[in-house]
Amino acid sequence: MVDSVRASLKHRYSSFTEQSPHETLEDPVSLSTLRKLYLTPHSALPHTTDRENITITYQPGALSPYPPVKLLNPIEKKRVLVTGGAGFVGSHLVDRLMLMGHSVICLDNFFTGSKANVAHWIGHPNFELIRHDVVDPILVEVDQIYHLACPASPVHYQSNPVKTLKTGFFGTYNMLGLSKRVKARFLLASTSEIYGDPEEHPQKESYWGHVNCVGPRACYDEGKRVAETLAYSYHRQDNVDVRVARIFNTFGPRMNWNDGRVVSNFILQALKDEDLTVYGNGKSTRSFQYVHDLVDGLILLMNSDCKEPVNIGTQEEFTIDQFAEMVIELVKRATGKCESKLIHMPALEDDPQRRKPDNSRAKERLNWEPKWNVVDGLAETVKYFKIQLEERP
Numbered sequence: 001m002v003d004s005v006r007a008s009l010k011h012r013y014s015s016f017t018e019q020s021p022h023e024t025l026e027d028p029v030s031l032s033t034l035r036k037l038y039l040t041p042h043s044a045l046p047h048t049t050d051r052e053n054i055t056i057t058y059q060p061g062a063l064s065p066y067p068p069v070k071l072l073n074p075i076e077k078k079r080v081l082v083t084g085g086a087g088f089v090g091s092h093l094v095d096r097l098m099l100m101g102h103s104v105i106c107l108d109n110f111f112t113g114s115k116a117n118v119a120h121w122i123g124h125p126n127f128e129l130i131r132h133d134v135v136d137p138i139l140v141e142v143d144q145i146y147h148l149a150c151p152a153s154p155v156h157y158q159s160n161p162v163k164t165l166k167t168g169f170f171g172t173y174n175m176l177g178l179s180k181r182v183k184a185r186f187l188l189a190s191t192s193e194i195y196g197d198p199e200e201h202p203q204k205e206s207y208w209g210h211v212n213c214v215g216p217r218a219c220y221d222e223g224k225r226v227a228e229t230l231a232y233s234y235h236r237q238d239n240v241d242v243r244v245a246r247i248f249n250t251f252g253p254r255m256n257w258n259d260g261r262v263v264s265n266f267i268l269q270a271l272k273d274e275d276l277t278v279y280g281n282g283k284s285t286r287s288f289q290y291v292h293d294l295v296d297g298l299i300l301l302m303n304s305d306c307k308e309p310v311n312i313g314t315q316e317e318f319t320i321d322q323f324a325e326m327v328i329e330l331v332k333r334a335t336g337k338c339e340s341k342l343i344h345m346p347a348l349e350d351d352p353q354r355r356k357p358d359n360s361r362a363k364e365r366l367n368w369e370p371k372w373n374v375v376d377g378l379a380e381t382v383k384y385f386k387i388q389l390e391e392r393p
């Protein structure tokens with residue numbers, strides 16, 4: 001199974017150019033097909049109130065207004081639940097699963113997710129959108145569950161810490177209970193935050209972490225730690241088939257406008273010619289991966305036999321000052337000008353000082369490694385936010 005999944009993922013990277021000669025509409029995951037889903041300006045979409053006569057957007061001559069999805073035979077076609085499927089990462093995962101031909105249920109409470117992120121699939125026979133909060137139980141018959149639902153930006157998860165903890169515990173508990181009942185394989189979207197402010201660098205999966213359990217980040221960090229504990233407890237006690245992805249900093253199109261994380265903040269500030277707000281001395285580090293690489297990793301992990309936690313992240317490490325300079329440079333390239341400067345603000349409490357994954361387990365067990373570098377990913381994200389800014393009233 002994992003080989004066929006890998007085969008359908010690898011083609012996409014033959015070239016990053018818009019007009020790759022290798023891309024065909026039969027390819028379920030070609031980059032140009034993906035790009036149409038998030039880099040098409042709203043104004044370029046067909047506008048009609050008559051659904052019968054809707055303009056064909058994605059494949060001239062075809063009879064469907066939807067992006068072309070692969071036709072799978074019933075044995076290969078999985079029923080997949082994606083919790084948090086209307087969020088930033090979740091919606092890219094939904095796109096990929098849909099294009100691969102699976103039947104996808106997207107579940108979201110729309111706290112940080114948005115219907116606009118998955119609007120292009122609404123009405124498709126393979127797609128269902130359910131407004132639901134994972135804190136409450138739900139019963140759906142599925143084969144696989146990707147459990148992503150939880151606010152991930154520090155600004156959002158700290159805005160209601162008790163709710164974040166409830167999502168970490170009860171949300172995961174409910175989804176594991178569902179996995180047990182319907183015998184679905186379960187993948188938890190865990191996080192590099194479970195390592196806290198790490199004393200080991202780079203961080204291996206064997207590292208137990210350094211989290212301040214009474215600090216402002218604890219609602220998220222401890223919520224994800226207990227979510228991992230729940231997953232492995234259900235595995236030991238009830239033989240639930242679990243996978244755990246520890247996701248490192250991820251960026252890309254569809255990050256929330258008001259996300260508050262460094263990538264969207266810096267890009268929007270630079271596009272508006274505002275100064276870039278660096279918290280602390282700018283010497284702390286992060287390793288930023290592009291969202292398509294993460295989605296590859298999640299799909300490969302789900303379809304692998306690897307039950308241990310796996311880091312999914314890139315090893316390109318930057319100080320926040322370096323990262324800010326890079327954003328300014330890329331915005332200059334995209335717009336022809338950018339007058340922004342760096343301003344240093346007070347440091348955030350318990351902000352991890354260094355973060356970089358040891359991703360050798362992902363390489364060995366999943367044959368996964370990032371294919372995008374930060375500059376290419378950032379250029380595409382700048383393009384996305386530029387379109388968003390131009391279209392805002």
Ligand SMILES: O=C(O)[C@H]1O[C@H](OP(=O)(O)OP(=O)(O)OC[C@H]2O[C@@H](n3ccc(=O)[nH]c3=O)[C@H](O)[C@@H]2O)[C@H](O)[C@@H](O)[C@@H]1O
Binds near residue numbers: 192247251262278
């Ligand atoms: O991006 C992610 O995927 C991760 O984002 C956050 O972790 P964090 O590393 O704190 O992410 P940011 O809020 O983007 O901060 C990164 C660094 O940039 C700094 N920062 C952030 C925002 C800003 O405007 N300026 C600024 O200097 C922060 O202080 C921090 O040192 C979440 O807590 C993680 O769960 C998530 O996996």
